[in-house]
Amino acid sequence: MRDQIIDILKHEALWAGDFLVLPEGSQPTVEKTPACAMHLPTHSVEADADSPEQILDTIREEIGDCKRCPLFNTRANIVFGEGNPNAIIMFVGEAPGAVEDRTGKPFVGPAGRLFTDIVEKGMGLKRSDVYIANILKCRPPGNRDPLPDEIAECIGFLKEQILAIRPEVIIALGRIAAQNLLEIKTPISRLRGNLKEFMGIKVMPTYHPSYLLQNPSKKRDVWEDIKKVLKYLGLPIPQPQR
Numbered sequence: 001m002r003d004q005i006i007d008i009l010k011h012e013a014l015w016a017g018d019f020l021v022l023p024e025g026s027q028p029t030v031e032k033t034p035a036c037a038m039h040l041p042t043h044s045v046e047a048d049a050d051s052p053e054q055i056l057d058t059i060r061e062e063i064g065d066c067k068r069c070p071l072f073n074t075r076a077n078i079v080f081g082e083g084n085p086n087a088i089i090m091f092v093g094e095a096p097g098a099v100e101d102r103t104g105k106p107f108v109g110p111a112g113r114l115f116t117d118i119v120e121k122g123m124g125l126k127r128s129d130v131y132i133a134n135i136l137k138c139r140p141p142g143n144r145d146p147l148p149d150e151i152a153e154c155i156g157f158l159k160e161q162i163l164a165i166r167p168e169v170i171i172a173l174g175r176i177a178a179q180n181l182l183e184i185k186t187p188i189s190r191l192r193g194n195l196k197e198f199m200g201i202k203v204m205p206t207y208h209p210s211y212l213l214q215n216p217s218k219k220r221d222v223w224e225d226i227k228k229v230l231k232y233l234g235l236p237i238p239q240p241q242r
């Protein structure tokens with residue numbers, strides 16, 4: 001009981017009461033259901049029997065030591081993406097930051113820690129249950145916004161990853177991810193909270209964890225968006241422990 005109370009206090013300190021902790025042992029099992037494939041487009045690599053993992057490996061090979069846009073000049077590592085190849089939830093962010101560039105892993109800097117809390121403490125899932133990727137695979141210098149030409153060169157790889165994984169829901173983190181997936185210019189403040197569709201897959205736009213670090217009051221909005229995703233998927237919505 002004491003550990004649970006400490007967990008709750010830590011959690012509430014982090015989320016200012018906006019996100020809730022699942023009781024230990026009550027994390028939902030996340031399995032892809034056959035229904036998830038029903039509304040998805042046919043992928044060209046579907047004809048063979050390659051698993052999502054094998055297809056992802058092929059995409060990574062295709063990227064190689066990519067020099068398709070000028071970002072190869074300044075990157076340390078290509079950040080391909082990581083997670084469960086059979087995930088029903090996929091997160092798409094904007095581009096690697098400094099720590100991601102250094103490590104080659106997505107969402108591992110300060111915003112990445114907040115992201116992990118959203119998944120594990122907020123949604124009650126494991127980070128390894130979901131798949132994480134970005135619109136760009138190389139870091140724009142100084143974390144500037146990706147340029148249209150860079151996105152045009154790179155986004156095809158992300159689309160291939162999405163088709164390989166075939167998630168039931170994509171959570172688009174931030175303006176760049178949401179606007180480029182949905183190919184619209186609507187501000188993220190108006191996009192968020194409404195399920196959209198991309199390649200036959202539901203997309204929930206919400207704020208990026210980096211933005212939440214600067215604007216903690218927006219965590220409540222993100223939690224509302226996350227709850228809609230959990231409800232759509234039929235997953236349990238965490239309740240506060242009393």
Ligand code: SF4
Pocket residue numbers: 063066067068069070071072078136137138150153154
């Ligand atoms: S951002 Fe994408 S297109 Fe540009 S160099 Fe990196 S992997 Fe290639």
